[in-house]
Amino acid sequence: MAECVSTTVHVPFMPLGARSYDIHIGPDALDRLGAYLASDHAPKGLVGLVTDAHVAPLYADAVLDRVRAAGKACVVHTLPAGEESKRLDRVGEICGAFLEAGMDRAGLVVALGGGVTGDIAGFAASVFMRGVPFVQIPTTIVAQVDSSVGGKTGVNHPLGKNTIGAFHQPDGVFIDLAMLSTLPDRELRAGMAEVIKHGVIADADLFAYLEENAARILAKDLDALRVPVVRSCEIKAAVVAADEREQGLRANLNYGHTFGHAIETASGYARFLHGEAVALGMCAAGELGRLLGLVDAAFAERQRACCAAFGLPVRWPEMPLEETLAAMKHDKKARAGTLKFIVPAGMGMVVHRTDIPPELARAALETLL
Ligand code: NAD
Numbered sequence: 001m002a003e004c005v006s007t008t009v010h011v012p013f014m015p016l017g018a019r020s021y022d023i024h025i026g027p028d029a030l031d032r033l034g035a036y037l038a039s040d041h042a043p044k045g046l047v048g049l050v051t052d053a054h055v056a057p058l059y060a061d062a063v064l065d066r067v068r069a070a071g072k073a074c075v076v077h078t079l080p081a082g083e084e085s086k087r088l089d090r091v092g093e094i095c096g097a098f099l100e101a102g103m104d105r106a107g108l109v110v111a112l113g114g115g116v117t118g119d120i121a122g123f124a125a126s127v128f129m130r131g132v133p134f135v136q137i138p139t140t141i142v143a144q145v146d147s148s149v150g151g152k153t154g155v156n157h158p159l160g161k162n163t164i165g166a167f168h169q170p171d172g173v174f175i176d177l178a179m180l181s182t183l184p185d186r187e188l189r190a191g192m193a194e195v196i197k198h199g200v201i202a203d204a205d206l207f208a209y210l211e212e213n214a215a216r217i218l219a220k221d222l223d224a225l226r227v228p229v230v231r232s233c234e235i236k237a238a239v240v241a242a243d244e245r246e247q248g249l250r251a252n253l254n255y256g257h258t259f260g261h262a263i264e265t266a267s268g269y270a271r272f273l274h275g276e277a278v279a280l281g282m283c284a285a286g287e288l289g290r291l292l293g294l295v296d297a298a299f300a301e302r303q304r305a306c307c308a309a310f311g312l313p314v315r316w317p318e319m320p321l322e323e324t325l326a327a328m329k330h331d332k333k334a335r336a337g338t339l340k341f342i343v344p345a346g347m348g349m350v351v352h353r354t355d356i357p358p359e360l361a362r363a364a365l366e367t368l369l
């Protein structure tokens, strides 16, 4: 796979008819945001900038400079950092701040931050005045390779993660890789699990690139990071364009997540970051593929080695097996009785299986012990 220099600009396209948009990836991403804001395509009203307490001091001023240069007024709403903010009452607070500042139907929401900020700001945009446009400026790997693209927005409920939400596509995504320079190393590693996932489900070359460039990526070499971010956006855009509402193909993006969600639940959402649980989930899914005869032991080992190279967990010796299986069963009830596993069938290829006997799921999980 060809590498590219850090000054290169890439613009993957999300083809969704009248709701199509560009994903601008390059060092001039914020200037491109400025050009969009000054253009006829942008809403004419107040800008509502939603960010979090870690990101605001780092990048809010740079965004506000572009907003002001485009001649727009702006209200800034800063959330406490972290998953805890992704809840319904915070949506009310965001909408309240917009209303107090005088935002109306001509407003534009700008989400600046990680997946938490993008998900909640996008959801606020979907309901404020019955829906106003929004744009994403993602600042974590998770957000740059996954959550900012595709239009899934929402918040958590105490009874379930991401259970309240809406499909609301952004008007544009503006990605400056340099913003990753301040991201904590553990967040970077966890985000790379979603990139490894893209390789396994859709792109053997991307997977090979990750194997060869793990050290450079972990050192936050922007040239090395560009390939996985650009390719992930291309893969996600293609999947979402084919199946926006997750009737089939989009479920491929949930690879590693059936086991991963159960692992997050069984560990009380405290021990693992989401991407770390997904890495464990992919290892279990790889073993499931082996048990089903869809891939061989070398495949499962190769995937495990790649996750390990990115400092991701590949075993959980203290895993409470029964609790993890119970969490998966609960997930099954929540999804109308069918537990769907996305299983590898070769590098870059997955299949959907809803017929996995419980003893096989147990055996796959046991390989993590
Ligand atoms: P996050 O938004 O909580 O960010 C992680 C941490 O990094 C936070 O403390 C944040 O303040 C900090 N941070 C963000 N950017 C930074 C930067 N550049 N420098 C320094 N610190 C920075 O978490 P996340 O991992 O980005 O996203 C996880 C969320 O995304 C979850 O809620 C998940 O459900 C959601 N998600 C949504 C989709 C989707 O399709 N909508 C896809 C994947 C994940």
Ligand code: GLY
Pocket (backbone or CB within 6 Å): 146, 147, 150, 152, 250, 253, 254
């Ligand atoms: N992150 C999974 C999806 O967007 O469908």
